[in-house]
Amino acid sequence: MADTVFKHSLRVPYANIDKMGFVYYANYFVYFEMARAQMLRDVGLPYGELEDRGVMLPAVEAHCEYKKPARYDDLLTIQSVASLKGSRLRIDYEVVRDQELIATGYTEHVCMSSDGKVMKPIADLKKLINRCDNG
Amino acid sequence: MADTVFKHSLRVPYANIDKMGFVYYANYFVYFEMARAQMLRDVGLPYGELEDRGVMLPAVEAHCEYKKPARYDDLLTIQSVASLKGSRLRIDYEVVRDQELIATGYTEHVCMSSDGKVMKPIADLKKLINRCDNG
Amino acid sequence: MADTVFKHSLRVPYANIDKMGFVYYANYFVYFEMARAQMLRDVGLPYGELEDRGVMLPAVEAHCEYKKPARYDDLLTIQSVASLKGSRLRIDYEVVRDQELIATGYTEHVCMSSDGKVMKPIADLKKLINRCDNG
Amino acid sequence: MADTVFKHSLRVPYANIDKMGFVYYANYFVYFEMARAQMLRDVGLPYGELEDRGVMLPAVEAHCEYKKPARYDDLLTIQSVASLKGSRLRIDYEVVRDQELIATGYTEHVCMSSDGKVMKPIADLKKLINRCDNG
Numbered sequence: 001m002a003d004t005v006f007k008h009s010l011r012v013p014y015a016n017i018d019k020m021g022f023v024y025y026a027n028y029f030v031y032f033e034m035a036r037a038q039m040l041r042d043v044g045l046p047y048g049e050l051e052d053r054g055v056m057l058p059a060v061e062a063h064c065e066y067k068k069p070a071r072y073d074d075l076l077t078i079q080s081v082a083s084l085k086g087s088r089l090r091i092d093y094e095v096v097r098d099q100e101l102i103a104t105g106y107t108e109h110v111c112m113s114s115d116g117k118v119m120k121p122i123a124d125l126k127k128l129i130n131r132c133d134n135g
Numbered sequence: 136m137a138d139t140v141f142k143h144s145l146r147v148p149y150a151n152i153d154k155m156g157f158v159y160y161a162n163y164f165v166y167f168e169m170a171r172a173q174m175l176r177d178v179g180l181p182y183g184e185l186e187d188r189g190v191m192l193p194a195v196e197a198h199c200e201y202k203k204p205a206r207y208d209d210l211l212t213i214q215s216v217a218s219l220k221g222s223r224l225r226i227d228y229e230v231v232r233d234q235e236l237i238a239t240g241y242t243e244h245v246c247m248s249s250d251g252k253v254m255k256p257i258a259d260l261k262k263l264i265n266r267c268d269n270g
Numbered sequence: 271m272a273d274t275v276f277k278h279s280l281r282v283p284y285a286n287i288d289k290m291g292f293v294y295y296a297n298y299f300v301y302f303e304m305a306r307a308q309m310l311r312d313v314g315l316p317y318g319e320l321e322d323r324g325v326m327l328p329a330v331e332a333h334c335e336y337k338k339p340a341r342y343d344d345l346l347t348i349q350s351v352a353s354l355k356g357s358r359l360r361i362d363y364e365v366v367r368d369q370e371l372i373a374t375g376y377t378e379h380v381c382m383s384s385d386g387k388v389m390k391p392i393a394d395l396k397k398l399i400n401r402c403d404n405g
Numbered sequence: 406m407a408d409t410v411f412k413h414s415l416r417v418p419y420a421n422i423d424k425m426g427f428v429y430y431a432n433y434f435v436y437f438e439m440a441r442a443q444m445l446r447d448v449g450l451p452y453g454e455l456e457d458r459g460v461m462l463p464a465v466e467a468h469c470e471y472k473k474p475a476r477y478d479d480l481l482t483i484q485s486v487a488s489l490k491g492s493r494l495r496i497d498y499e500v501v502r503d504q505e506l507i508a509t510g511y512t513e514h515v516c517m518s519s520d521g522k523v524m525k526p527i528a529d530l531k532k533l534i535n536r537c538d539n540g
Binding site: 011013014015030034037041046047048051071072073 | 418420435442446451453456476
């Protein structure tokens, strides 16, 4: 019943910090991508291999809500869960520092062939979704 | 009746392009920030001056929908409109290449004092909102 | 006798500023790339077209010296000059704010075919070099 | 006799890859910064604490030579060694993938007080240098 939650941790580099001393807001989407890549690797479906097979997963929607600022050198954990929403792959993220919720967000992706055509979700993505459903 | 739409143009650098040949999705939020800064400058309220006066506008929410890929060296125009949503400043963006809609999105911001407290929207922001309402 | 100097201007976005309030040091290399692209465009040789013809110009060396900090919203001008150094294309940059020198640097590039082989500098690059020599 | 070499590993995110499929050249300087931060942390001198004490280490020079391209999802290790060069802190880096050398570089830094004055290297940096000298 409970979803399988994938986890990825990272330490915030100075490059990501703005003048306020906070992680600049666009960088959360890079963290989401890192978490997404780790998730795919964890189910034996590294994104690089998908691209080699001619399947790309461009983002068609991205969203983030910022709850607390993250700062330089913070150790952040991104928790992610995948689901299918029609023909879109949706991934929900929570960014956590210790027990504290820093940000939440999601991204939605379509499967695209290397000549730029939108495809049905490939069967292999089911692996990921199934692991999330049956966690 | 029609809203005042602020415009900002930029040319996509190679740094922003991913392996698919598209603008990497997180970069749109940097483009939104550039457009936002230009908008504030256009109403005589440069963000740097706001910060010098101890007022910051951190993002509390950010959203983007990707319609068409943008590519290296594209000349993109970001059109933006500001409004108030309770105590939040909301800005809506459209990213356009020639007549073609590339992406839409919005960001929401609160006014924060330099010691990190959320404040009511400062009076000066009304300038911006009024220009958008009465365009 | 004097070299032709190409100029490119940009306004520093908030995304590029670090916690010290300065442009984060790696971003200067992005500014160099923007200046380089503008230079190629100015001599009728846009980098995108080079890539379409199967010629890439990966950097093999990059260098920057930081003289004065640049800050948010600064209007920077990057002045660049191209030369050939053996089979390498070398570009020298000066980053200037008003009359003040902010940084200097250079990058060196080789011509690479789309299958990853290093090639001799293509004839078209001579256009660029000649304009720099005979400025 | 042998220097103490500090090591930091990272996996290349999609965000860092350009259209050629290579790590975009400016990103190496971000990797250098991550390695530098890890090095300072390893000797009990986290950079965040330095800044809290009013000591900053802005880069005054940065250099990189690119030997082989790094690609998406590569696991890179950055090896770094610190030394003093007059009043400058110099750090040399090697970026390695498996046994293969991908890039080499260095950065030079001065100690700066929070009001922007260049200072003599703080005594605590000796810890780092000594560990490098007596490895």
